[in-house]
Amino acid sequence: MTAYTPLNTLPYPQSTDAANLPLHLQSLAEAIDGRTILRFGTAALRDAAIANPVAGMVAWLATPGQLTHYTGTVWAPVAPVPVFKANNDAGSTVSTTAVEILTDSSTTAVTAAFTAPPTGQAIVTLGAYMYSSAAYGSYMSATIYKASDKSVFLASSADRAAVVNSVNRSSCSHQFLVTGLTAGTVYNAVPCFWSANAASTATFDTMFIRVDPVM
Incomplete structure (x- = not known):
């Protein structure tokens, strides 16, 4: 009759x-x-191969290069993985509504992709060298999108923005907490920019955004 080890119930004759x-x-x-560190190219391949995951399973994903574990409810990163993106190409806007691409900037929108942890929370930090052509506010915030369907989870807001009300170039940053994220889901944090007045040009340089999942 087959016997089993006391800790992992592994069978032996x-x-x-x-x-x-x-x-x-x-x-x-x-x-x-199922007790080893499993290896898959993507989360989709992992989910297709493991129809009925068990709490405690661990899987490595080649893309995005992340170690995940099954909590009993969702697949989540084993540890928080900060994501940092930067754009050193200066640009400007006179738009009074949030835009993701600046005039005179040769680069596309910066996107910080991150996976929501089991807590459903993440800290977003953003900043830039900023100034205005007149004494009106220059704003830098971020919009949080759900990556799978590009729907807006949290829109950019002046309440979550780095702000400069000066014609003098200033280094400015802001940090805010995002809650209510769905654990194991991928989101994109994208910087947004606008001017408080269309008669004033808001200029930004050396922009950055960082996302720290909260465990």
Whole structure:
């Protein structure tokens, strides 16, 4: 009769069992299989291969290069993974509504992609060298999108913005907490820019955004 190890209940044969080495090795291999660090190219490949995950399973994802574990409810990063993106190409805008691409900037919108942790919370930090052509506010905030369908989870806001009300170039940053995220879901944090008055040009340089998932 097959016996089992006390900690991981791994099977091993007894002297009274049938002499079937391949079968015994298969039973052991199958028992160990889900307890190793599994390896997959993407989260989609992982989910397709593991139809019924068990709490405690660990899987490495080549893209985005992340170690995940199954909490019993969702797959989540083993540890918080800060994401930092920067754009050193200066640009400006006279738009009084949030824009993600600045005039005179040769680069596309900066996107900080992150996976929501089990807490459903993340800290977003952003900043830039900023100034206005007149004494009106220059604003830098961020919009949080759900990556799968590009829907807006949290819109940019003056309440969550770095602000400069000066014609003098200033280094400015702001930090805010995002809550209510769905654990294990990928989101994109994208910087947004606007001017308080269309008669004033808001200019930004050396922009950055950082996302720290809260565990």
